[in-house]
Amino acid sequence: MKKVTSVTGAAVLATAAVLALGACSSGSHPASGGPHTLTVGVLGVPQSWDPAALGWGVYIEPVQAAYDSLIHRDAKGAFVPGLATEWSYTTPTEFTMKLRSGVTFTDGTAFNAAAVKANLEHDKATPGPYTARIATISSIDTPSDDTVVLHLSQPNPSLPLTFAESLGMMASPAALAGGDIAQTPVGAGPYTLDPSKTVANDHYTFVKNAQYWDAQNIGYDTLVLRVIQDPNAIFSAIRSGQLDMGIGSATTADSAKSGGINVLSYESTLYDLQLLDRDGKIVPALGQQKVRQALNYAIDRTGIAGSVMKGRATDQMFGPGTDGYDASLDNYYTFDIAKAKQLLAEAGYANGFNVTVLSTPSIDAMVQAVAATWAQIGVNVTIDSKAAADYAAAKLTGGDPIVMNANTPTDSYLDAQLWLVDTASQNIFKTHDDQIQSLWLQGASQNQTDRNATYRQLSQLTIEKAWFAPIVQGLNYWYSRGTVTGVEQTVGEAFPYIYTWKPAN
Amino acid sequence: MLKLIGRRLLIAIPMLLVIATLTFLLVNLIPGDPVVSILGPDATPAQYAALRHTLGLDRPLLVQYGDWLGHAFHGDLGASLQTHRPVVESITQSLPVTMLIAVFGVLASLVIGVALGLASTLGGRIGGRIAQVVSVLGVALPNFWLGVLLVLVFAVELAWLPATGYVPFVEDPGLWAQSLVLPVAAVSLAGVAAVSRQTRAAMNEALAKDYVRTLLASGTPRPVIIFKHALRNASIPVVTNVGFQFIGIFGGAFIIEQVFALPGLGQLTISAIGTHDIPVVQGVVLVTAALVIVVNLMVDVLYYLLNPKVRH
Numbered sequence: 001m002k003k004v005t006s007v008t009g010a011a012v013l014a015t016a017a018v019l020a021l022g023a024c025s026s027g028s029h030p031a032s033g034g035p036h037t038l039t040v041g042v043l044g045v046p047q048s049w050d051p052a053a054l055g056w057g058v059y060i061e062p063v064q065a066a067y068d069s070l071i072h073r074d075a076k077g078a079f080v081p082g083l084a085t086e087w088s089y090t091t092p093t094e095f096t097m098k099l100r101s102g103v104t105f106t107d108g109t110a111f112n113a114a115a116v117k118a119n120l121e122h123d124k125a126t127p128g129p130y131t132a133r134i135a136t137i138s139s140i141d142t143p144s145d146d147t148v149v150l151h152l153s154q155p156n157p158s159l160p161l162t163f164a165e166s167l168g169m170m171a172s173p174a175a176l177a178g179g180d181i182a183q184t185p186v187g188a189g190p191y192t193l194d195p196s197k198t199v200a201n202d203h204y205t206f207v208k209n210a211q212y213w214d215a216q217n218i219g220y221d222t223l224v225l226r227v228i229q230d231p232n233a234i235f236s237a238i239r240s241g242q243l244d245m246g247i248g249s250a251t252t253a254d255s256a257k258s259g260g261i262n263v264l265s266y267e268s269t270l271y272d273l274q275l276l277d278r279d280g281k282i283v284p285a286l287g288q289q290k291v292r293q294a295l296n297y298a299i300d301r302t303g304i305a306g307s308v309m310k311g312r313a314t315d316q317m318f319g320p321g322t323d324g325y326d327a328s329l330d331n332y333y334t335f336d337i338a339k340a341k342q343l344l345a346e347a348g349y350a351n352g353f354n355v356t357v358l359s360t361p362s363i364d365a366m367v368q369a370v371a372a373t374w375a376q377i378g379v380n381v382t383i384d385s386k387a388a389a390d391y392a393a394a395k396l397t398g399g400d401p402i403v404m405n406a407n408t409p410t411d412s413y414l415d416a417q418l419w420l421v422d423t424a425s426q427n428i429f430k431t432h433d434d435q436i437q438s439l440w441l442q443g444a445s446q447n448q449t450d451r452n453a454t455y456r457q458l459s460q461l462t463i464e465k466a467w468f469a470p471i472v473q474g475l476n477y478w479y480s481r482g483t484v485t486g487v488e489q490t491v492g493e494a495f496p497y498i499y500t501w502k503p504a505n
Numbered sequence: 506m507l508k509l510i511g512r513r514l515l516i517a518i519p520m521l522l523v524i525a526t527l528t529f530l531l532v533n534l535i536p537g538d539p540v541v542s543i544l545g546p547d548a549t550p551a552q553y554a555a556l557r558h559t560l561g562l563d564r565p566l567l568v569q570y571g572d573w574l575g576h577a578f579h580g581d582l583g584a585s586l587q588t589h590r591p592v593v594e595s596i597t598q599s600l601p602v603t604m605l606i607a608v609f610g611v612l613a614s615l616v617i618g619v620a621l622g623l624a625s626t627l628g629g630r631i632g633g634r635i636a637q638v639v640s641v642l643g644v645a646l647p648n649f650w651l652g653v654l655l656v657l658v659f660a661v662e663l664a665w666l667p668a669t670g671y672v673p674f675v676e677d678p679g680l681w682a683q684s685l686v687l688p689v690a691a692v693s694l695a696g697v698a699a700v701s702r703q704t705r706a707a708m709n710e711a712l713a714k715d716y717v718r719t720l721l722a723s724g725t726p727r728p729v730i731i732f733k734h735a736l737r738n739a740s741i742p743v744v745t746n747v748g749f750q751f752i753g754i755f756g757g758a759f760i761i762e763q764v765f766a767l768p769g770l771g772q773l774t775i776s777a778i779g780t781h782d783i784p785v786v787q788g789v790v791l792v793t794a795a796l797v798i799v800v801n802l803m804v805d806v807l808y809y810l811l812n813p814k815v816r817h
Contacts, residue, residue, distance in 0.1 A: 041669075044776075047587040055545070127556050129545030182589055200598060201776075202671055202768035228669050228766035229776075232653075236668040237766075240660040389781050390537040392546045396553075418547055425547050 036221040038484065038501060041234035041246025044227055045204055049185035051119060052126035054166035057408065057494040058247070062225055064498045065206045067169035067187035068213075070097065070116070071160050072499070077321050077491030079160045083111060083170055083188065083213075087163075092155035092445035097163075099146040103213050105172035105188045113142035118173035120150075132425070133162045133414065155444035157451060158413045161492075190218045190499065201227055219486070219502030238479050245484055247495065248477030250310050256479050264478040264496065266489040267312055269406050270319060271366055272470040273357070274419075277401035278431040285353045286401055292466035294343035296333040298377045299370055301471055303335075308369050311474040316459055317419065319409035319473055321491045323443070324416075324455030332463050340377045352378020358400035359383050360391035366471060367404045398428045408494055409473075412455040416440045420462065435461055506809055510802065517798045521791065525577065528790040529570050532783050539586050539781035560586060573787070582791070583784035585777075592788035595773060600792070602671055602769035603758045609689045610754040611747055614696025619743065621697065622704025623736070626712070636705050643698020648757050652691035652764040659687060669766040688765045692757045696750050700743055707739035714738075748804030752797055 045062040046054050054063050072082040079087075086098040103111035117140045124134055136156040141149040150159070162168060175186035185193055191206030198204045206223040209215065226243060228234045234246040239259055248256060248263060256263050275295065280287020301313035315333045318324035344350060359367045364385050371381035386394055395403055405426075409415055419426045421440050436458065443454035462468065478496055480487045486500035540556045541548075557563045561572075573583060582592035625636030660668035666687050672680040711717065712735050720730050759771030766772075770789060777785035 047585075048589065053543075127544055127548070127552050127559075129547065131544075131552065132547060132549060199671070199673065199768055201772060202766070226670055226766065227768075229772065230763055230766070233656075233669050233764060233766050236653075236656045236661055237670075240656075240664055240668040242660075242668050242670065387537075387779075389539075389542050389779055390535070393538040393541045395546060396538075396541065396550075425549060 036503070037224060038220040038222070038245075039224045039226060039243050041228045041237055041243045042225050043229055043231070043234075043247055045201075045225060048182040050126065050128075050182045051166065051169045051171045052123040052128040052131065053182070054169060055129055056166045059166075060493065060495045061498055062204060063166055063169060064189065065191040065204075065223055065225070066185035066189055066193055067171060068189040069165070069168035070163040070170065071168055073164050073490050073493065073497070075488045075490055075500075077493070079164060082164070082168070084163070087160060089157070090149075092157075093152040095150040095152065095156075095159050097148045097150075099148065100213055101146055103188050104211060105170075105175070105186055106192045106209060106211070107172050107174055107186050109172040109174045111170065111188050112145045113148045114145075115170060115173050116140075116148045117142050118176060119170050120167075122171075122176050123167055128167075130162070130165070130167050132417070133158065134167055155441070156413070157444050157446075158411045161411045161414065188212070190215070191223050203227065214499070217499070223498070235479065238481060241481075245478065245480035245487065248479040250475065250477065253477050256477075260482070262480045262482065262487065264480070264487055264489060265475045266491075267319065267473045268476040268494050269408050269474045270314070270317065270470060271309060271311075271363060271404070271406050271472050271474055272317065272468050273367075273370065274403045274405050274426065274468055275401075275466065276398075276403060276428050276431075278465075278467055279429060281429060282399075283353065283355050283401045285347070285349050286355070288347045288349075289465060290343045290347040291349060292469075293333070294340040294347070294377065295374065295379065296466050296469045297336045297340035297343065298373050298379070299333070299469055299471060300335045300373050301333075304366060304369050305472040308365050309472050309474050311472040314470050314473050315463060317409065317462060317468050317470055318412050318415060318455065318459045322409050322412045322415070322455075323448075323452050324412035324459040326456040326459055329456075329460060329463055335373075337373070337376050344377055344379075350378075352380065354380045354382070355401055356382045356384050357402045357404055358391065358394055359385045359404040360388050361385055362388070363404050363406055370469075370471070395426070395428065403428075406474075410492060412458070413440070413444055413451075416455075416458065420458075420467070431467070433465070436465075506806065509805060509809060513798075513802045513805065517795075517802075520798065521794060524794045525574065525787070525791055526570070528787050529573065532786050533566060533569075535781070537781045539783060542780040542782075543587060573784070577791070582788035585785050586782050587777075587780055587785075592784050595785060596770070596788055596792055599768060599770045599773040602767050603755065603762070603771060605685060606688050606692060606758040606761065606767070606769065607751055607755040609685060610692040610696060610758070611751050613689055613693040614700050614750055614754070615743070615747065617693070618697045618700025619704050619736075619740070621701035622708065623731075625701065625705045626708040627731070633705070636701055640698040640702050643695045646694060648691045648695065649760045649764050651694060652688065652761055655687045655691055656764070671765075671767045671769075684765075684767075688758070688761050688767060691764070692754050692761050695757070696754055699750070700746075703743050703746065704739060707742055708735060711735040711739045745804060745808045747807070748800045751800050755793075755796070 040061055042061055043058045046059050049066060051067065069082045070084040072080050074080050083100050083103060084097040085100050088096055090096050099113060105111060120134065120137060120140055124137065136152045136154050137150050138153040139151045143149065170188060171181055172186040175181045190209055190212045192209050194205045194207050204225045208218055208221045212218065228237065231247055231249040232252060234243065235248065235252045235256065237243040238246055238261060253263050253265065275286055275292050277283050277286040285291045296315060305311050305313040314330060316325060316329050357367050364383060367383050374381055384400065418424055420436055422430060422432050422437060439454055439458040443451040446454060476494055478487065483504050484501055485504045486502045487496055488500060490497045540553045544552055544556060561569065576583060584591050585595060621636060621639060625632040656668045659666045667684055670684055672684050674681040717730055717735060720734060758769065759774060762769045762771035763775065773785065774789045
């Protein structure tokens, strides 16, 4: 019996000790750490710090903290110097960069042309999410310490964008060769990871790199990234003062504004239906252009943008700020059920048809909204909703005639490479079109002005052929407290860049 | 007692083998491809095939199973497909956080539950009603919903406690304790309800016994009868239920970690499932199964020690 009392007594003492310890804390709960420390809530950090394997999008902040890229972007999305000070296409298949001098990595290794070559060769040889973007680099010359010349197997006009994102992040060649780069980043970026104040998958502490070439413009001595997988939890943490900023969401934006939190919202992710079975192999009706056009006419984009997914209604795959965007093509497909029915009848499908749409829970609501209006023209939708990882794999197996998709338009050459052309990984049924293929290649070797005109033609062609049914370009949200300034969108990027963040006072 | 422990450990080995096999099969039967999670959806089929080959995922399932099992017997649960870190290392880092929530959750359930149960026993009809309300709330309220509510009140509105995150003990013991209060409160409510119900029932039974009547008749003060005699006897079933409490709260902690962004086993598992990180999922299931077996064994030993009737 005494043993029961002992156990219970021990339990009481232990609980009381924890409560007392909590009450007598030396400070308040782990709130923002002072004027020179910035605490940011992020959904995750890269699982590997190897530059070849780095993601982008939600990983912009940790990646930019750990590394610096060859090229930066300003708020309008224009390319500005980073570790490279100049760059140009001397021919459509030759890209030359001049490098910044006097830069060293945090392990003391010099940043120079040899370092860039080592990084790009490593990136080409290591499988990663963006390896395809540098597949056209056939050889790399380093005529001097500050000059790198890339020889391309075919024109690739998107290298500035590629080198402004994860594949432009430069790691120390010594660290790359050492084999530990996946666990510990060694770059030349504005901050250095402090492993002693880092708990994996919880918080990552970066201290300012005094050797950074632009250190005088970096506003904080310490950057703490807290991994919080739930945007609502990030919001609570910002409200409670535990975080200075972080990713927001449409569901909490109004509460954030009324609570005095600065809300930055901007168009980013494009939600669209990929009408993949353009040759009608699975659903014969989809092989007809008039049927695909009818499906486009039967989508209430404005209604969906106002209720299901806040953003800008669109029927273009190429978004604003990209080469192929043409404002005159907006509203090409107005919401017109009568027109849709007429087109279906002309195509011989007056009674409609059945079709399956592959989707995933985060975007099911949009498919449901589309299905409701498609039902009015006799097109009956079965939604095949899969969990995220299964959905990504299912897209590639080619069994689904239509796929609900979400991605961010970046650059028309890369987007066409991803969605449109014969070899596009998202052209699952490998539908071929001479005009599309030809315009894509033509634009790749042109100067910017001519390329814009060519890719606008490509956009118009894509819309007329109705290979897709774009719906809305959704909004991304970023919250910040009034203690931080310089929080701005970078056009064409999913989340803000870190370089301009400074204390408000 | 040694026989008891020995028997249980012998049974544990085939049990773990069966669990490991079932887990391996189930995880590999789930649709999806880990290489797509690693390379993203925009890589080429050749890149996917190359990575699949590098990771050994194109080998026959039986070969993969034999390889994994062979290493598991030596304590090597493989490496994460995403981070390449040893699974044992990831679990070792994450498990203490979840264990802390579970252990303190059980302690809080015991302390508060016994106190409430006692109060409801001695409080008459009103006390009984209060106990009923607490019981219903404990069963009905999802712990993640309660967690969100606690954050809103105590972190956002009152700013008394942190909304998210975990501070290691060695970094700051005070902040460490603060970071655990709300998660522990959220996971322990169901346990409090169960323990208070159990205590009330056991106390009512104990107080109806003949020896209590004898003690009363002999003039023993009522508080002494309640706390020294009746409560001791009533606590045996409560204490021996600790094991089941622990397992239930341990499972609940997986969800709570998402609400409070705690770097425990729950976050590790959910992240691994989402990215088809098969070795991590297998490792977590195996470790959790082993933990349940150990906890059940400890409960049996505790019961053996506490209850003389079992010994004879």
